[in-house]
Amino acid sequence: MSAIDLAVRDSTTMLRRNLLHARRYPSLTLNLLLTPVMLLLLFVFVLGDTMSAGIHGGVPDRSVYLAYIVPGLLLMTIGSTVIGTAVSVATDMNEGIIARFRTMAIHRPSVLIGHVAGSVLQSVASVVLVGAVAVAVGFRSVGAGALDWLAAFGLVALVALAFTWIAVGMGLVSPNAEAAGNTAMPLILLPLLSSAFTPVHSMPGWFQPFAQYQPFTPAIETLRGLLLGGRIGDNGWLAVGWCLGLTLLGYAWSTSAFNRDGR
Amino acid sequence: MNPPTNGIAIAARELRKSYGDQTVLDGVDLTVPSGTVFALLGPNGAGKTTAVKILSTLVAPDPGSGQVVVGGHDLATDPQAARAAIGVTGQFSAVDGLITGTENMLLMADLHHLPKAEGRRTAARLLERFDLTEAAGRPASTYSGGMKRRLDIAMTLVGSPRVIFLDEPTTGLDPRSRHDMWQIVRELVADGVTVFLTTQYLEEADELADRIAVLNGGRIVAEGTAEELKRLVPGGHVRLRFTDPVGYRVAADALDGAAGDEEALTLQVPADGSQRRLREVLDRLDAAGVEAHELTVHTPDLDDVFFALTGGAPQAAPTRSNAATQPEEALT
Numbered sequence A: 001m002s003a004i005d006l007a008v009r010d011s012t013t014m015l016r017r018n019l020l021h022a023r024r025y026p027s028l029t030l031n032l033l034l035t036p037v038m039l040l041l042l043f044v045f046v047l048g049d050t051m052s053a054g055i056h057g058g059v060p061d062r063s064v065y066l067a068y069i070v071p072g073l074l075l076m077t078i079g080s081t082v083i084g085t086a087v088s089v090a091t092d093m094n095e096g097i098i099a100r101f102r103t104m105a106i107h108r109p110s111v112l113i114g115h116v117a118g119s120v121l122q123s124v125a126s127v128v129l130v131g132a133v134a135v136a137v138g139f140r141s142v143g144a145g146a147l148d149w150l151a152a153f154g155l156v157a158l159v160a161l162a163f164t165w166i167a168v169g170m171g172l173v174s175p176n177a178e179a180a181g182n183t184a185m186p187l188i189l190l191p192l193l194s195s196a197f198t199p200v201h202s203m204p205g206w207f208q209p210f211a212q213y214q215p216f217t218p219a220i221e222t223l224r225g226l227l228l229g230g231r232i233g234d235n236g237w238l239a240v241g242w243c244l245g246l247t248l249l250g251y252a253w254s255t256s257a258f259n260r261d262g263r
Numbered sequence B: 001m002n003p004p005t006n007g008i009a010i011a012a013r014e015l016r017k018s019y020g021d022q023t024v025l026d027g028v029d030l031t032v033p034s035g036t037v038f039a040l041l042g043p044n045g046a047g048k049t050t051a052v053k054i055l056s057t058l059v060a061p062d063p064g065s066g067q068v069v070v071g072g073h074d075l076a077t078d079p080q081a082a083r084a085a086i087g088v089t090g091q092f093s094a095v096d097g098l099i100t101g102t103e104n105m106l107l108m109a110d111l112h113h114l115p116k117a118e119g120r121r122t123a124a125r126l127l128e129r130f131d132l133t134e135a136a137g138r139p140a141s142t143y144s145g146g147m148k149r150r151l152d153i154a155m156t157l158v159g160s161p162r163v164i165f166l167d168e169p170t171t172g173l174d175p176r177s178r179h180d181m182w183q184i185v186r187e188l189v190a191d192g193v194t195v196f197l198t199t200q201y202l203e204e205a206d207e208l209a210d211r212i213a214v215l216n217g218g219r220i221v222a223e224g225t226a227e228e229l230k231r232l233v234p235g236g237h238v239r240l241r242f243t244d245p246v247g248y249r250v251a252a253d254a255l256d257g258a259a260g261d262e263e264a265l266t267l268q269v270p271a272d273g274s275q276r277r278l279r280e281v282l283d284r285l286d287a288a289g290v291e292a293h294e295l296t297v298h299t300p301d302l303d304d305v306f307f308a309l310t311g312g313a314p315q316a317a318p319t320r321s322n323a324a325t326q327p328e329e330a331l332t
């Protein structure tokens, strides 16, 4: 069996294991979905008038604001889901079966790839669910063709992949589930410091560079452009660059953490 | 496919491992011929698990160590090939508690790249052999300690490993499961498998092992067959227990060379276990007109070897009355 066959086969086996876990214990996944859905309802129905007046030249219009925040919330859903990834990786690493995997002639990173693949699937499913809630409360895309939808889908998967690898690394370096949850917390806070809820130009000047170039803003702007029409510009490349960079970084970090001597 | 091993399944030279400034293994040599059972004994914290972890590629030995070859593969240069040859059941449960017994077994079959049908057959056969068929559909986290242990070992056997490491395989098993486990080890060896085990039960080493090594203070302090090790400690004795202090004192006077315990009213008389020596002791007691309430003949066993080599004191006599499993004959 070639190295690539081995990697694919073992990773598929590990993915199956993680899906079994997720299927049998879905509560963690559902809990993590709650945050973006609550934020969606809060921002639209409670704060919607005020917020929309702010970015819409003083005229309150909830539906405009709904359209504005949905792309950000969709990507925030990923931030929320990967916290669960960090927690479950940290929990899993304390399981005896990981030591068993380390003594077997398997493709080593497959243990991690299984987690990543499972988590990306979960993220994408969560994004679809939150998207469905958004549509239910009135969100409509504007002029998005099949290609735009496909690109949007690809972008969501890519962002999920990038942040999942980072979260896996966080889970690996955390001694337990609780620590992993804390370490991964910034991943759901980061979208709050982006253009998800308010445009970057409305933020204090000193803060704008950070908000403008942190990974979520280009991704959100790209998704906004794809779903609502509007200019994507450099944001597309910035988003893809960020995602690839974070994926490579997370992969290197995670595999080196995993390959250190067993605990 | 299998490299030449010259009949040696495990060969380790000068194993060293320290954690911080604590030296756990301080130059340990191990050689295990193929198709034999090797038992590593040692008190808690002696480094048995550490040795198993090194031999099973879980942790790397310290740089000052010599070569480690398992299944014909040097662990430093080709750990992956060594992993393909071994099966490991660690001291602590290595089952996936969130999935069922069957799912655990099929996971192992998949990771060993068995064809689907064969994997399912192997899983069912091993679950049956370890008496887990009934529980196979439940998550492993709901298993009792002994069931988890059995599942753990069943999972180790899925890939038909040629060299098996068992770190305290029968700890927590009831006597029946323990004997079943021993039977399985014997069957494995009959098939030519090499078994490296650690244990706290000296009786287990005595039963199973072709060779036994005692680890203490980071070094192997004795190695050999059970018989060879037993020869290392002074001979046996006859233990006499009395019910009244008078009888005790009379007997103590009659039997010179006896070590006594005034409180427990017991005497230990050196004896080699022969009929002649026993009769001599009995004759003297008869001549003195005393009768012991209880008499036990004690031949040296691995417990004595263990205590002598690891510097611990033997347990007080009364707690060792599990005569049925000890090589002692109660002659009450």
Ligand SMILES: Nc1ncnc2c1ncn2[C@@H]1O[C@H](COP(=O)(O)OP(=O)(O)OP(=O)(O)O)[C@@H](O)[C@H]1O
Pocket: A263, B019, B024, B042, B043, B044, B045, B046, B047, B048, B049, B050, B051, B091
């Ligand atoms: N990862 C580690 N970090 C620090 N110290 C360790 C580590 N692993 C083992 N030790 C120390 O090494 C020593 C030997 O441990 P080991 O688990 O090998 O003993 P053992 O012979 O298996 O004991 P037991 O019979 O209790 O299972 C102990 O003092 C232990 O504290």
Ligand SMILES: [Mg+2]
Pocket: B048, B049, B050, B091, B167
């Ligand atoms: Mg141990």
